[in-house]
Amino acid sequence: MLEKAEGIVLRTINYGESNVILTLFTREFGKVAVMARGAKKTRNRFRSVSQPFVHGIFLYYKGRGMSTLNQGDVLHSFPDIRQHIVRMSYAAYMAELLEKTVEEREKNPYLFELFLTLLEQMEFGHDPEVLTSIFETKMTLQAGIQPELTKCVCCGQTDQIVSFSVKEAGFLCKRCTDQDPYAIHLHPKTIHLLRLFLHIDVQRIGSISLQKETKEELKRVMDAYYEAYGGFALKSKRFLDQLEKWNW
Structure with missing residues (x-):
């Protein structure tokens, strides 16, 4: 089942060699954990949304266990916060x-x-x-x-x-x-x-x-x-x- 939510990345945890678990706080569903597969790789499409405090639109598969990120679009990355x-x-x-x-x-x-x-x-x-x-x-x-x-x-x-x-x-x-x-x-x-x-x-x-x-x-x-x-x-x-x- 696919869910779409506006969210902010509260926390990131590296998982394995290339994956990242994102803890999102979403407007629609509250706190949600999703797996961003391959997000640690330089050219991975999830890399830009897998940073702390990123505000974006997230589309993910909701399963019985960990949800899996399918798509992420950055609305605001708050660069001045993350660089200071x-x-x-x-x-x-x-x-x-x-x-x-x-x-x-x-x-x-x-x-x-x-x-x-x-x-x-x-x-x-x-x-x-x-x-x-x-x-x-x-x-x-x-x-x-x-x-x-x-x-x-x-x-x-x-x-x-x-x-x-x-x-x-x-x-x-x-x-x-x-x-x-x-x-x-x-x-x-x-x-x-x-x-x-x-x-x-x-x-x-x-x-x-x-x-x-x-x-x-x-x-x-x-x-x-x-x-x-x-x-x-x-x-x-x-x-x-x-x-x-x-x-x-």
Whole structure:
């Protein structure tokens, strides 16, 4: 049975001497693994679509086991991302986070459009660290671990929010923050951005420029939160953290 889907390559794995297994995230069918036979060969017709982050149209045979790629047409290859190690590292982290949090053939057009739009904005030169923070915040819903960002998680107060509690999974107000000695105290701008990132339509945002201190606070919150509740270890995240240390 032939299936046709618009997809983005999340991951590639070499298989044998010349084959490549592609993990696609498709608009129509969610996450799908396909075998691109001979894709490692220089003149093979699948070589161009068997690269990370390639956005294309894929036609493949769906069988009982691994699907087999029949045809692939590139819509956008995102060359600026793949040729720039920092952008590529952030994109790889987003791709792995997406792959880990969606099930096989779990259709989710919203997530497809979200990931594609962020790749496009990264290609245009928007700050990859900010785009990744937006993605991480939104993906808490997909992962089933969305924190309480509208009010104090303890008393329900919406005013005087001053910190984020990993333990309580949400914001704490000034009165309740002493209940968690490990609560992360946040600047008001960081509190605003976490709320904004959770609900913002990424197709309507322009380039967001943030100070280093603000980005560090956002990273501290998301790193601690995913470490506590994510339930998975990502190779791309370890590399990205090391890369950030080198750049700083």
